[in-house]
Amino acid sequence: MTKRQENIAVLESEGLGYLVQALIDKGYEVLGPRIKDGAVTYDQIETVRDLPIGWTDRQEPGSYRLVKSGKKTYFDYAVGPHSWKKYLHPPETRLWEARRDEQGFTVIEPERETAKKALLGVRPCELQALAIQDTVFTGGPYLAPGYQERRSNLFIVAVNCVRPGGTCFCASMKTGPKATSGFDLALTEILESGRHYFVVEVGSASGEELLSDLPTKVADDAEKEAAAKAMERATAKMGRELDTKGIRELLYKCFDDPHWQTVADRCFSCGNCTMVCPTCFCVNVEDGTDLSGQQAERWSRWDSCFTRDFSYIHGGSIRFTVKARYRQWMTHKLAYWLDQFGTLGCVGCGRCITWCPAGIDITEEVRALRDKEQSEKVQSV
Amino acid sequence: MVGKRKPKLAVWKFASCDGCQLCLLDCEDELLAVAGEIEIANFPEASHRVVKGPYDISFVEGSITTPHDAERIHKVRRASKFLVTIGACATAGGIQALRNFADVSEYTSIVYPSPEYIKTLNKSTPIADHVPVDFELRGCPINKYQLVEVLSAFLNGRKPNIPAYSVCMECKMRGIVCVMVARGIPCLGPVTQAGCGALCPSYDRGCYGCFGPKETPNTSALGEAWKRLNVEDRDIVRAFRGVNAYAEPFRKASEAYEK
């Protein structure tokens, strides 16, 4: 075992198995990419053989296909339909329950999750999504129940994107394709001239500690150069682009634009975009009882601004039209979010584009609004 | 809740297959609790004992297809404080509403040796077309957990948690990979109300629309998306013409693609 002089190391591809095992030995449940039902999803990983070895994907608006690459790569795919929020902000959580008794009723707090989880293969855009959800759930005076516990028990192995997907636009959003912070370890997978290895960056003390148990060596200049080149190529290969210049002002100006209706004509208001989005956080809080009325429960369940009842207030829904719902969604992501949390609410992962069964593309819709705005400006001069 | 009279429940059948009523019997684990909280006053599928009305809550299964039933549903309504229709037949007219797109006398003349004995209406219609309904529980068949939820909500004086959003919402919450996006399989999920737990997509099939139209369903956009998957117009017509064929958004969609 070499003592590293600096925090860039090299792990040969065979060493990835040691990384997984080291995490398991430290008591982590390892979660990572696995092929399921024709897509790369996130699930429990027991050995490196569970990873999508030799698979890549073809993504377009409304379409996703897995493709065999014939290579030995572990991480040659772009993000799939799942995001890590399913572990940190689960689709449903029981907030509390209450039972009737002689005194009235007793409230029973749910058991807090204390299991240690290691996330393997977190993409740079997903690190930013985690940071955004941290702000949402813990940045204000009220903490989302359980989130902090789940979050603080994480070990994060990021993987830089050497091959962005067809709907990725992280370069535009300045969230990728290279991870800069928010990880314990960050890997860049290199398969060049028959050699397969990972360039490893350390992002925390626990990352440092884990790495010291692995058969690594200090990265030499050629290896560092290979990783840097791979990142340059990835930046140049982005599937899509979103111009964020003055985006907030643009959307506020376009509030009444007839273009929203043309999107609404295509949109199903099915909610898929918000379900797959790694930053969307909205929930519905539901109260339930058992038949006898002896027990009551309060559940938090994912909800979406695309549902009619999401905006139900006394007397009815305030966003009855799909036009109002799509506008709310996009304007929240790219304008209100800045006012509310200080960052954009979109990280450029492209999931909402790929997994929209109608194939609606947020980057195209922003472009359409911008073009209209531009041409109106020209006309009024 | 000692000394409180148990609410009386009645279950009524109109034109239907009994599947939805059976969902109530299928609530094995919950049934004891149900029996503990309510008096099952009229439920021929479960017991011959009939207790006279009025009833606190009535579950109505089936659609109206005969002049006799069109009368009978008014009696049921008069005898019921709270009336819940259950299933696609009661809420949309059911599969038997396919007659609404055809000529009934032609059918009866083919099927029956003496069609003059058949007294049937030209259309199969949902209960809400005849009497006011307090709550509609969708599905073909209904989901038993939703049924228990409606009952618990009724007994405890609260609103039932029955979402009107799309099947896609539950599909994604279950982490199912979208069959439409990942396999190009046409799916009715985006315009269909949740309730089944995205059963078909979880078995690699497209949604058949058993729970009827969701709130604000964009059926024409879905038809266009299906066409991009090379589905032909007549197959779009067939898809919308299932058990919820006569639910208005599905009816309009099938008629639009029939032209």
Ligand code: SF4
């Ligand atoms: S944008 Fe696409 S995924 Fe989102 S609600 Fe509309 S149709 Fe569904």
Ligand code: SF4
């Ligand atoms: S809005 Fe779309 S591209 Fe942006 S983070 Fe959400 S899913 Fe990804």
Ligand code: SF4
């Ligand atoms: S499989 Fe069907 S129900 Fe599920 S997300 Fe896709 S379109 Fe919606």
